Amino acid sequence: MEQPKMATREEVMQALAQVMDPELGKDIVKLGMVKSVDVDGDAVRVEVQLTTPACPLKHVIRRDVEAAVKSVPGVASVTVELGASVTSRPKEKGERLPTVRNVIAVGAGKGGVGKSTVAVNLAVALAKNGARVGLLDADLHGPSVPMMLGLANGRVETIQVGDQELMAPLEAHGLKFFSMGLLLGAGDAVVWRGPMLHKAITQFLEDVYWGDLDYLVVDLPPGTGDVQISLASLVPISSAVVVTTPQDIAFADVRRAVKMFEITKVPVMGLVENMASFSCPGCGTIHHPFGAGRVRELAEGIGLALLGEIPLDPRVSTNGDLGIPIVIADPDGLPALALARLAGTVAARQSVLNMGPG
Ligand SMILES: Nc1ncnc2c1ncn2[C@@H]1O[C@H](COP(=O)(O)OP(=O)(O)OP(=O)(O)O)[C@@H](O)[C@H]1O
Numbered sequence: 001m002e003q004p005k006m007a008t009r010e011e012v013m014q015a016l017a018q019v020m021d022p023e024l025g026k027d028i029v030k031l032g033m034v035k036s037v038d039v040d041g042d043a044v045r046v047e048v049q050l051t052t053p054a055c056p057l058k059h060v061i062r063r064d065v066e067a068a069v070k071s072v073p074g075v076a077s078v079t080v081e082l083g084a085s086v087t088s089r090p091k092e093k094g095e096r097l098p099t100v101r102n103v104i105a106v107g108a109g110k111g112g113v114g115k116s117t118v119a120v121n122l123a124v125a126l127a128k129n130g131a132r133v134g135l136l137d138a139d140l141h142g143p144s145v146p147m148m149l150g151l152a153n154g155r156v157e158t159i160q161v162g163d164q165e166l167m168a169p170l171e172a173h174g175l176k177f178f179s180m181g182l183l184l185g186a187g188d189a190v191v192w193r194g195p196m197l198h199k200a201i202t203q204f205l206e207d208v209y210w211g212d213l214d215y216l217v218v219d220l221p222p223g224t225g226d227v228q229i230s231l232a233s234l235v236p237i238s239s240a241v242v243v244t245t246p247q248d249i250a251f252a253d254v255r256r257a258v259k260m261f262e263i264t265k266v267p268v269m270g271l272v273e274n275m276a277s278f279s280c281p282g283c284g285t286i287h288h289p290f291g292a293g294r295v296r297e298l299a300e301g302i303g304l305a306l307l308g309e310i311p312l313d314p315r316v317s318t319n320g321d322l323g324i325p326i327v328i329a330d331p332d333g334l335p336a337l338a339l340a341r342l343a344g345t346v347a348a349r350q351s352v353l354n355m356g357p358g
């Protein structure tokens with residue numbers, strides 16, 4: 001009697017070489033994402049390693065892997081295990097933060113547009129996906145993030161790491177966090193000038209024990225001042241995300257912020273439109289009080305991507321004040337869904353940038 005045909009590992013690998021990573025634009029075998037293939041009779045188990053756990057298309061990759069392997073004669077069942085190992089661009093010797101894979105700065109030209117809100121929710125959303133995330137509040141004059149994370153009364157402790165005494169970041173909502181606000185008493189004000197700001201930022205990078213991180217999100221103060229320039233000179237920033245509201249008054253500041261990042265050699269990943277739309281609490285109709293599509297036009301005009309559009313919703317603000325980021329307080333609401341989508345987009349684009357050209 002003829003034996004039923006058994007698939008070989010090579011045949012499975014050939015089938016997997018047909019599966020493209022939709023974002024990276026290459027097949028998953030060439031990208032080194034296939035970690036293992038086990039063929040046990042007619043059952044196949046494939047382990048695929050994504051470049052970020054926040055990959056927005058992971059269900060597509062899973063589906064494509066299943067279909068490709070099932071098409072191999074002799075395969076009856078497929079188990080796909082998706083893991084992730086976050087990529088980094090090549091590090092240079094002596095760089096600060098050697099154990100941090102990506103530094104993502106969230107900036108804006110204008111104050112009050114929602115940088116801190118976007119930075120906090122972006123960081124928490126990445127952590128919710130399973131990434132190791134830190135959040136540095138680099139707004140030395142107006143640190144607002146401790147409150148947004150419920151850490152307004154948090155105090156810093158030191159830890160001994162080898163022969164160094166370092167400051168331990170605080171932990172909240174699955175991420176590590178540090179802020180000038182943790183070193184100040186409530187209501188204290190920082191009145192420093194350039195060199196002292198530079199020293200403070202240096203300390204945040206050198207004297208805080210960040211450990212192994214996939215993403216360090218940095219919330220920048222508004223404008224194009226000393227803190228931004230210091231940060232860019234002290235550590236290679238993987239990407240900057242620029243937040244704006246859809247009003248003309250903010251647009252000139254966006255251009256200035258983008259220019260500053262270009263001058264300081266920080267790659268700008270794109271713009272985020274905050275307070276883009278408003279859903280009527282009575283009837284659910286979506287309104288665009290400042291006009292629809294204007295930030296997209298602005299982004300296209302300066303050759304940048306629009307990474308996300310976050311609606312205006314009073315719950316974003318009230319939960320922020322209570323110390324519970326909206327992606328945790330109301331994960332199924334429109335603002336949280338938009339912020340979670342933004343996190344996926346940022347993570348995926350960072351993976352593409354890390355792959356480099358070619
Ligand atoms: N999408 C939103 N819907 C409702 N309220 C929002 C939204 N985004 C931000 N806010 C609120 O707007 C206020 C300003 O936001 P936030 O502090 O994040 O801005 P910022 O750009 O960091 O400000 P600053 O320039 O002072 O650092 C906060 O009260 C915040 O809760």
Ligand SMILES: [Mg+2]
Nearest residue numbers: 115116139144
């Ligand atoms: Mg802020």
